[in-house]
Amino acid sequence: xxxxxxxxxxxxxxxxxxxxxxxxxxxxxxxxxxxxxxxxxxxxxxxxxxxxxxxxxxxxxxxxxxxxxxxxxxxxxxxxxxxxxxxxxxxxxxxxxxxxxxxxxxxxxxxxxxxxxxxxxxxxxxxxxxxxxxxxxxxxxxxxxxxxxxxxxxxxxxxxxxxxxxxxxxxxxxxxxxxxxxxxxxxxxxxxxxxxxxxxxxxxxxxxxxxxxxxxxxxxxxxxxxxxxxxxxxxxxxxxxxxxxxxxxxxxxxxxxxxxxxxxxxxxxxxxxxxxxxxxxxxxxxxxxxxxxxxxxxxxxxxxxxxxxxxxxxxxxxxxxxxxxxxxxxxxxxxxxxxxxxx
Numbered sequence: 001x002x003x004x005x006x007x008x009x010x011x012x013x014x015x016x017x018x019x020x021x022x023x024x025x026x027x028x029x030x031x032x033x034x035x036x037x038x039x040x041x042x043x044x045x046x047x048x049x050x051x052x053x054x055x056x057x058x059x060x061x062x063x064x065x066x067x068x069x070x071x072x073x074x075x076x077x078x079x080x081x082x083x084x085x086x087x088x089x090x091x092x093x094x095x096x097x098x099x100x101x102x103x104x105x106x107x108x109x110x111x112x113x114x115x116x117x118x119x120x121x122x123x124x125x126x127x128x129x130x131x132x133x134x135x136x137x138x139x140x141x142x143x144x145x146x147x148x149x150x151x152x153x154x155x156x157x158x159x160x161x162x163x164x165x166x167x168x169x170x171x172x173x174x175x176x177x178x179x180x181x182x183x184x185x186x187x188x189x190x191x192x193x194x195x196x197x198x199x200x201x202x203x204x205x206x207x208x209x210x211x212x213x214x215x216x217x218x219x220x221x222x223x224x225x226x227x228x229x230x231x232x233x234x235x236x237x238x239x240x241x242x243x244x245x246x247x248x249x250x251x252x253x254x255x256x257x258x259x260x261x262x263x264x265x266x267x268x269x270x271x272x273x274x275x276x277x278x279x280x281x282x283x284x285x286x287x288x289x290x291x292x293x294x295x296x297x298x299x300x301x302x303x304x305x306x307x308x309x310x311x312x313x314x315x316x317x318x319x320x321x322x323x324x325x326x327x328x329x330x331x332x333x334x335x336x337x338x339x340x341x342x343x
Contacts, residue, residue, distance in 0.1 A: 082129030084189045085142035085179040090124045092177075092195055093148060107191045125149050125172055131201055138183035139192075143201060147172050176200050208334035211268035211291045212275075221275060222282065223290075223312055223319040224264070230321050231262045231294055231308075238262075246313050246320040259296040265305070266293040270329055282314035291328050 088106035095102050096119030103110040124146045131143035149172040176199065180192035217224050230244040237257040245251060268291040269275040275290070294306045309325035 081140040081142050081181040081183075081189060082132050085144050085181055085191075086127040086129055088179055088191050089144045089146055089177050089195055090127050093122055093124045093146060094120055096121060107194065113194065120151055122148050122150050130176075135180075140181045142179045142181055143198065144177050144179060144195075145174060145200075146177060147174050174200075208331035209268075209291065210270045210289075210329040210331045212271065212273035214266045214268040214291065214293060215273075215275060217264045217267050218275065221267075222280075223288065226312065226319045226321065227264050227267070227290075227292060227310070231264060231292075231296075235259045235262045235294070235296055235306075244321050246315065246322045249320075249322060251321070251324065258298060260299050261297040263295045264292060265295045267291070281317045282319060284315055284317075286314040287322070288312050288319075289329055 084106070088103075091102050091106060095115055096117045097115050099119045100110055100113045100115055103113060107113070126145075126147040128145050129142050130145045133141045135141050175197060177195040178198045179195050182190055182192050184190060217227065226244055229239055230241070232238040233241040233244065234251070234253050235257065236259045237253050237255070241251065241253050267275045270289040288311070290310045290312065292308045292310050294308060295303055296306055297303045307328075309328040311322040311325060312319045313322040314320075
């Protein structure tokens, strides 16, 4: 700092360097400090206003949306015409005078139908579609079997007595109805007309099977112990089922067990009329296809015959259950006949 008395002027000079930074004059520094002070006070005063503005302007929280599972409906595959016809026949048999509207879900022209029978005069105990024939694309003729039982609501005493005389009111009877079912927009089904009662369908011919003669299980057949133990465990839960199964075969015993005693009655085998011919120790990998007739007795002492198509394979000198087939093996001639009929 220097004092110049001659010109009565005092000049303050700051050091040229302070910690390596070049500094200006005291006046410039004072101005900077004033600006910073005023800015700080402005921010301090404005902070409550800014806080309120932030709260008001913040968007409302959006609740997370759980993913919605989209059920994909198969295109071109309407609900089964057989099941639709069964429901229609059940409603038709129970309907009567004044309840024609009950047919509307099945028959679009139900408002034009007039019924004179007493409602509930008969009912279907059981219904089953026994034949479904496609007349054209999306149009079927369905034959429904209905086991019908009278309910006694025949309207008058005279009608009830007449029904008793004819025997129709003494028990259920099996009758057949033919229903025309049409598939509309979106696969919706509708009946084209009221059901038509028809005669029972002709019984089909028994298919030819590929097995030989069915004979009692030979005592010397090494597969006998496996078959007897397997069916006892499978149907009566007597013993461990797994010990009779081939590795990789997944099968569970029926639960609860429907029978208390099971016996293998007869056995037939593909390619031979003598299932007991194989009396020696089987070679590993050998395979046999059997049709086994089983006599199963329940807790009440009632015996029922059952038939199983079984495949067995040999491992470590003994026979094991490889599979329980869904259907017996058809003969080649029967299979060729079926192919020609479906063409």
